[in-house]
Amino acid sequence: MKAFDSPSAWDKMEAYDSTPWAAADDTEEACAFLAKIAEGGPALELGVGTGRVALPLTRSGVAVTGIESSPKMLEQLRAKPGGAELDVVLGDFADVPVEGEFSLVYCVFNTFLLLLTQDDQLRCFQKAADRLKPGGAFVLQTLVLSADHYGHEEWTETMHVGADEVVLLASVHDAAEQRVNRQQIVLTESGPRFFPMSFRYAWPSELDLMARMAGLTREERRTGWDEKPFYYPGYVTVYRKTA
Incomplete structure (x- = not known):
């Protein structure tokens, strides 16, 4: 369904960072973690969006x-x-269309999962590895479906309840393709708004195999940006290029 293949959901959001149900609230933690991993070297963000992380970093x-x-x-x-002043290239981040080498390449808030095929995700790994300096790190913040969702072909849930709006998620799941097509429905007094989007989740072991194929080695995996050990559904993984 082509309506779910384009970034139309994000293009419809006039003020993404001030949309409470859309933007992440872990900016400070993410920047502290990424700055430590970068060790002062240059960094490349895949899917930089509105600069929520890139600008404070x-x-x-x-x-x-x-x-x-x-x-x-x-x-x-x-x-x-x-x-x-931020150096940004307009293009498909699966191709990593930039020159130079970086100490850190990173992709936050499940943005990597907007690459909707395994081939695109693998290509992104390979291109990112090409841009890393020896010893550099590729950091991904991703998720997999919870056990409650994985066994279902479709589901609807409440994402946000505010004083003047309610946000519902209506999702259709293709387990074979590991793909979820989702309609984000915002209900207000002035009427509903629709934000279609799609993502392809990848299992942790699948990401690790992509990394190995790209010449990267998994260094660590944790639940978030803190020291908590890995647990589903959301997690952060650090892959390292051989020095």
Whole structure:
């Protein structure tokens, strides 16, 4: 379904960062972790979006380059303080269309899963590895479906309840393709709004195999940006290029 293959959901959001049910709230933790991994070297963000992570990471002293496929998200980034100066390439991050070498390549908030085929995800691993310096790290923040969802072909759930809006998620699951097509439905007094999107989840062992095929080795996997050990459904993985 082509409506789910495009970044139309993000293009419809006029103020992504101030949309409470859309934006992540782990920016400070993510930046602290990524700055430590980067060790002062340059970093590349895949799917930089509105610069939620890239801009504060730059202010911490890490030179960040971004790749973004949505012109609307890029407009929101450029409107922020420091956004006009951030080096961003408009393009498909599966191809990693930038030059140079980086100490860190990273992709946060499940953005990697917006690559909707295994081939695209593997290509991204390989291209990211090509851009890493020896000893550099590729960091992914991803998820897999919970046991409650995996056994179902479809489900609907409440994502957000506010004083003047309710957000519902209506999802259809293709287990063979590991793909979820989802309609994010925002109900307000002025009527409903629809934000279609799709993602392809990858199992942790599958990501590890992609990394090995790209010449990377898993260094650690944890639940989030803190020291908690890995547990489903969301997690952060660090892959390392041989020094």
